[in-house]
C-alpha cells in the first residue's frame with residue numbers, strides 16, 4: 001500500500017540500523033510518547049535493530065491508558081440511567097472502573113454502542129430522538145478536532161439529545177511533567193499525529209527549556225529508525241532541537257482548520273491522568289456556548305469515591321518509571337483477554353504490546 | 361482507537377468521502393482538509409481526514425534515506 005510499503009524496505013531498515021550503531025558514543029534513553037509508536041516499535045522488532053546503548057521507554061500517549069478510573073465510573077453511572085445510550089470507541093469498553101466496566105454493564109443490558117467516529121454517534125442521536133446519546137470523547141489533539149466538528153454539527157442541526165462526556169487531553173503539559181520529573185531521558189520521539197494537527201511548535205519548549213531532543217516521527221520502521229538516528233545526532237552534537245522526520249504529514253503550523261474547530265468548541269481545563277493525577281491545563285472541556293452538549297452540566301452525577309487496583313502499575317509504566325515485566329500480574333492474572341489495567345486493554349497500551357510481541 | 365492510516369480518496373460527496381485502506385472502504389469526514397480530490401491520499405483518523413499526505417515530502421524522505429544508503433556503500 002502506498003505510503004506504507006516504501007517505508008518498510010528491508011535494505012533501508014538495515015542500513016539505518018547500521019548508521020545508528022556506528023553513531024552511538026554513549027548511553028541514550030528516548031521516550032516514545034505515542035502509544036502508536038510503542039505498538040509499531042515492538043511489532044517491527046525495532047529494539048533488536050538498535051545497539052544496547054539505546055533504551056526506548058514508552059510514555060503517556062495512549063488515550064485509553066491515561067483515561068482515569070473516575071471517567072470510566074462516570075460513564076458507567078450514565079449507562080445505568082434510563083433512556084441513555086452510551087456511544088464510544090471500542091477500547092474503552094474493557095477498561096476496568098472501580099467496581100465494573102462498560103463491557104460488564106453492556107452484558108447486564110445497558111445500551112452501549114461502539115463507533116469509529118463521532119459522526120456515527122450523531123447519526124444515532126438523530127434517528128433515536130427519544131434517547132439521550134452520550135458520546136465518550138477521548139483522545140489527544142489528533143482526535144479532539146473530530147469531536148469538535150461533531151459537536152458543532154449537533155448544534156447546527158439543533159440536536160437536543162446529543163451529549164458529550166469529554167476526557168480529551170492535550171500533550172504538552174504531560175510531556176513537561178515528564179521532562180521535569182525524576183526519570184532521566186535524553187529526548188522524545190514526538191507523536192506524529194498530534195503534530196499533524198498542532199504543528200511542530202508545541203514541542204519547542206522541550207529543547208529550549210529542558211535541553212531535550214525532539215523528533216516528530218512517522219510510524220513505519222524506517223520512520224522510527226530515522227528519527228532515532230536524528231535524536232542520537234542531536235544528543236552527540238549537544239544541540240537538541242525540534243525536528244520533523246514525518247514531513248509528509250507534519251508541518252510547522254499544522255492543520256489550521258482542525259485547530260480552529262478545536263478552539264471554537266473547547267477550552268483548556270485541569271484533567272486527571274492515570275498515573276499522574278491532575279495536570280493543570282491538560283484537558284479539554286466544552287466552552288460555555290456549547291455547554292448544552294456537556295453531559296456533566298446537563299445531568300450532573302455525584303462523583304463518588306473511586307479506587308484503582310493498587311497492584312496494577314500502569315501509572316508507573318505511563319510515566320516511564322517501570323516496564324510491563326515489572327508488574328507481578330503481567331501475563332499471569334493480567335492478559336489481553338482478562339485485562340486488570342488499562343495498559344493491557346488497548347492495542348497501543350504498553351502491557352498489551354509487550355504481551356503480544358515479546359516471548360515469555 | 362488512536363490509529364491513523366493513509367487512505368486513498370475514491371469519491372467525494374460534499375463533506376464526506378469514501379476512502380480505501382488497502383481495498384477496504386471507509387467513510388471520512390473532510391471538514392478539516394481542503395483541496396482534496398479523488399486519487400489523493402489522506403490520513404484517516406476516527407472517521408475524519410486529519411491531513412492530506414504530501415507526495416513531494418514523501419518522496420523527499422525516501423530520497424534522503426536512499427542517499428544515506430549510497431553514502432554507506434561508497
Ligand code: SF4
Pocket residue numbers: 311312313314317324327328329330331334335339340341342343344345351
Ligand atoms: S500487566 Fe496488567 S496489571 Fe500489570 S501494569 Fe499492566 S495493565 Fe496493570
